[in-house]
Amino acid sequence: MDGEEAKEKNILDSVIYRYTTSSSQSEMENALLKETIQKLREEVDRFKKPPLMVCEIKSIAGSCATISIPNGNQFFVEISEGCEKLRAGDMVLAEQKNLTIIKKIPITKKFNVEKYVIMEKPKTTWKEIGGLSQQVQEIQEVVELPLKKPELFKKVGITPPKGILLYGPPGTGKTLLAKAVAQSTNSTFIEIVGSELVQKFIGEGAKLVKEIFEMARSKAPTVVFIDEIDALAARRMEMGTSGEREVNRTFMQLLAELDGFEPLDNVKVIGATNRKDILDPAVIRPGRLDRLIHVPLPDKDGRKQIFNIHSSRMNFADNINRADVIGRMEGFSGAEIHATCTEAGYFAIRENRTYITKDDFFKAIVKVKQEGKLEGEEFLHMFG
Numbered sequence: 001m002d003g004e005e006a007k008e009k010n011i012l013d014s015v016i017y018r019y020t021t022s023s024s025q026s027e028m029e030n031a032l033l034k035e036t037i038q039k040l041r042e043e044v045d046r047f048k049k050p051p052l053m054v055c056e057i058k059s060i061a062g063s064c065a066t067i068s069i070p071n072g073n074q075f076f077v078e079i080s081e082g083c084e085k086l087r088a089g090d091m092v093l094a095e096q097k098n099l100t101i102i103k104k105i106p107i108t109k110k111f112n113v114e115k116y117v118i119m120e121k122p123k124t125t126w127k128e129i130g131g132l133s134q135q136v137q138e139i140q141e142v143v144e145l146p147l148k149k150p151e152l153f154k155k156v157g158i159t160p161p162k163g164i165l166l167y168g169p170p171g172t173g174k175t176l177l178a179k180a181v182a183q184s185t186n187s188t189f190i191e192i193v194g195s196e197l198v199q200k201f202i203g204e205g206a207k208l209v210k211e212i213f214e215m216a217r218s219k220a221p222t223v224v225f226i227d228e229i230d231a232l233a234a235r236r237m238e239m240g241t242s243g244e245r246e247v248n249r250t251f252m253q254l255l256a257e258l259d260g261f262e263p264l265d266n267v268k269v270i271g272a273t274n275r276k277d278i279l280d281p282a283v284i285r286p287g288r289l290d291r292l293i294h295v296p297l298p299d300k301d302g303r304k305q306i307f308n309i310h311s312s313r314m315n316f317a318d319n320i321n322r323a324d325v326i327g328r329m330e331g332f333s334g335a336e337i338h339a340t341c342t343e344a345g346y347f348a349i350r351e352n353r354t355y356i357t358k359d360d361f362f363k364a365i366v367k368v369k370q371e372g373k374l375e376g377e378e379f380l381h382m383f384g
């Protein structure tokens, strides 16, 4: 190859090189553009799709489920294939058109628990409780001491009860005792009423119980007081209706919560009932509410103490014989003695007096007795 030929070959090579480079460049550009167009198309498709609806699973039946949509209406719908296992209470996304469940989402409906329970730092002190000295002493040992001095129990090597059950007739001071122990240990007092839990929160009871205990832990030290615990924890012969199954789910959750914390955690549970006879033994098994404390109607001395507490600021006429007044309140509960004092005050006010006579008390006693009798009859009518 002479010099001229070599020169021509070089020029040709550089033309070929430039051509192939630019064609592979435009191929690359082409691919990039295609990819961008594809992405934009997908995005447009996504914008066109109607949004999915957030719903709550109420119950599952094979490949179908009952869901509740945000306005509260319920529908029986299909679960799409490939959707993970669902349970009642799960939150899911559903197609708007036919409400087919597409997938589970990792959020559960949260209650604003504080709206549904009574939560306070009570001011009730032991001094405001008449009679019941034995009960007070026992609660101080099994609830107050472990909260105040947990290290003592560790050193001695014993575990205090996680909770106690107060049982006895209405109005005898069970709530007062629970509040007083919360006050003396500077604990948060959380009150739940068993019957409300099962009546008001149908389908939600178990979840609410779980969240109440979560809150109790976060606000510790805490005393969780479950009044009318029998409404949740009554022995059941059969579990026929869905209502009964629902109560049972709530009860199971309560047991799980009781089992889930340690005796020396700063959460204590106090159950209260007028119907110990119908309680499911599971709730008073060791490691649960295993200390049973009877809170009876006050005896003569108890009635005197309770009367003195509730009448301490009352303006008595000179002729009042306290022993005579107290003697007429045999069989009265603390709540009835308190009601008698209030009623006596009203009899005085109605007669434009600022002092209370023995007759005011006698009339008040008759009135409270009458009301108690009526309530008793109503009770018998409902349950007897």
Ligand code: ATP
Pocket (backbone or CB within 6 Å): 128, 129, 130, 131, 132, 168, 169, 170, 171, 172, 173, 174, 175, 176, 177, 227, 272, 273, 274, 306, 309, 333, 334, 335, 336, 338
């Ligand atoms: P229930 O079983 O109906 O829930 P309870 O046993 O929890 O009733 P409390 O709510 O503690 O009764 O009592 C109601 C009211 O009665 C108290 O606020 C208080 O005024 C009065 N009372 C009851 N027992 C006593 C007591 N032992 N000493 C002083 N007051 C009492």
